[in-house]
Amino acid sequence: MIERLHRIGRGMFDLLRLPLSRAFASEQNPLNHLGALTVYFLWIILISGIWLLIFFRTSVSAAFDSVEYLTREQWYVGGVMRSLHRYASDAAIVTILLHVIKEFVFDRYRSVRWFNWVTGVPLIWIVFPLGISGYWLVWDELAQYVAISSAELLDRIPIFTDSMAGNFMSDDVLSDRFFTLMAFLHLIGLPIFLVFGIWLHIFRLNGPRINPPRRMMAAVMICMLVLSAVYPAVSHDAANLAMTPQVLRLDWFYLHVYPLIQIWSPGWVWVLLTGISAAMIIMPWAPAAKKMEPALVSLDFCNGCKRCVDDCPFGAVEMVPRTDGSSYTHEASVSANLCVSCGVCVGACPTATPFRTRTALVPGIDLPDRSAAAIRQSIISTAEPPSAEPRIMVFGCKDDREADRLRHAGASVITVTCMGHLPPSYLDFVLSRNHAEGILLLGCEDGNCNYRLGAEWTEQRVARERDPRLRKRTDTARIALGWQAPWSDYGDALAALEAFRATLREKLSRDESAVL
C-alpha cells in the first residue's frame, strides 16, 4: 500500500522534475538542493529583516506608517528589502513543501531516517507562525484580519480565561504592548526556536549541505530582486477596527488555512492541523521499513584508520578505544540505531580489497547482507569471456532498477547498495584481472543519492582525491561515471551505456594502433 503511494507520488513528482531535468545540469537543479535552498531563503529573510527592523516602530499608531515609509519613501532600499523579505518567505514555503514531498515519495523518511523526518514537523509549526506574525506587524487590513482570525483560533485552546479576539474590537482596547509582544515573537522568540530546530533536524547527518551552489544562490537572488522590483510588496489600507476588511489579497502560502476558520470553525481547523501533523509524525512507522543488517566491524582487520568515520553519511560509525588488546589504539564502532546499511563505510575501508587471496575476504567493516566477498564473487561469476566487442561491467545501485535492465543490452551488471559502497580497488580488480574492458558506474547523481554522499565520495576516490584512492595503474579513461537521477528511465541508462561503449571502442582501437 505505502509502496503504491510512493509510486503514485513519484509519478506526480515527475511532472515537475521532467522539465527541470531538461533545464538544469544535475548540480544546478533546484530539486537537488531543496533543503539548502530553504536555508538560503532564511538568510535572505534574516538580512532583509534586519533592515526593516531598523525603521520599524512597534506601536499601534506608528507601525503602519513606518512600513509605509519603507515602502513608499524609501522604495529603493526599504521597499526592495520588504519585498525580498516577503517573497523569500513565500519561496521558502515552496521549497519546504517540495522537500517534504520528495523525501516522502523517495521513501527517505523511514527506518533510521525517522529522526530527520519527525524533527522536521515542529519546524513547519515554527515557520508558519513566524510568517503569520510578520503579517500582524504591518497593521493594515490584512493584519487586522489575520490578528482576529488567529485570536479566534487560539481562543479555541481551552487554556485562556478571556477571549483574545475580543481585544481587537476597538482601537481603544488595543495597546502598544501587543506590538511589543508580536515583535518579540517574530524577531527573537520564533527565530531562536527555528535555528535550534534546524540544528536538530540535521545534526545526525555527516557533512549536511546547508548552502546551495554559488551559481544557484546568485540566480535565486537575481530572481527575487527582479520580482521585488517588478512587483513590490505593498500594504492594504491601514487597519480600522471599526470596520471589517471586505476583500483581501491573501498570501496563500501562509494564510491558506484562514478562510477555513470562517467556513468551518476554529475547532475543525485545529482538528485538520493537528491531524496532519500527527499523521506525519507516525508515518515513518506506518508501516516501518524493512531494515537491512547494520554494518559489522571485524576487529581482526580493523586498524582504526578512521576513514569509515569520515565517510559515513549518517554519523553511524565512531572510533572508540580498542577492546581486543591490539596494538592499534582505536577501533570502529557502529551504532545500529543510526546505520542505514548503505555500505559507504565498506567503500572507505582500505582492507576491503578483492586482491586478497591468502585469507578470506573479510574487511574491517562489512555489510552482512551484501558483503565485500559477495561482490567479488559476483564480478568473477558475471564476467563475460573476451570477445570482439569491448566488454562493459556496469555497477548499479540496488535501488536503480534501470541499471539491472542493462543486462539485456550486453553488459554485465552488478548491484551494490550504494555507489559509495564500492571500494576503488574493485575497479582496479575488474580491469587488471581482465574481467571487462570498461566499467560504467551507474549511481544516483550528487544531491540525489538515496543514502547521501555516495556519488561525491566515489568521484573523489576515482579522481584519487580521497582515500582510499584508485591505484595509479588503473586507466580512468576506461571508467565512466554515469550519474543518474533516481527517477531516470531505462532510456537514460541505455544512452549512458551506448555512449560509453562507443567511446571505449574508439579508445581501445587507438590503444591497439599505438601498440602496433
Next chain:
Amino acid sequence: MKLFREVITYVVFAGLVGLLSVWPRYEIVDRKEAVISLTFSHAGQRIGECHTFTQEELNKLPPNMRKPADCPRERHPVRVLLRSADRVLHEEVLAPSGIWSDGKANIYRRIIVSAGSHVLYVGMNDSGDYGGFDYEATATIDIEPGRNVVVRFNEQLQQFSIY
C-alpha cells in the same frame, strides 16, 4: 539553450511566488454587508449556595483547613441571545471554562448581516434560569457596508454596550 531554459524556469518560479502571494483575492464579506461582533467573557453564577460552617463543624476540621464557608466552584453556563428585530442572529449556551467548570464563559462570534437599519436586541442569562434574561439591551443602529458593530458585555458596568 540550457541557459534559456534555466532563465525561463526561474521566471516561472518568481511569477508563481508573486502571483500566489496576492491572488486569488479573498472576499470576507460582500460589499453590501457588514459584521456584528458579539464578544464577552463573563462568569456564570455559582451553581449552589455557600455553606457557612458552624463552630462545631469548624472544630472537627484540621486547623489548617478551617474557613468560614465552603462554596461550590462550579458555575452555571451562560446563555446569550442576539436578535435583529424578530430574526435570531445568534443563540448559544456557553459552558464555563476550566477543568472544574469554574471559569468565565467566553464568546467571540462574527455574524454577517446586510447593511441598513437594524433593531438589535441582546440578552444574557448567567443564573441557570432560562425562563428569562438577567441582562438585556436594545439599540437601533444604522449599519453602513463594511462596518464592524461590536456587541459586548461591560463587566464593570454590568451591562451590554452596542457600538
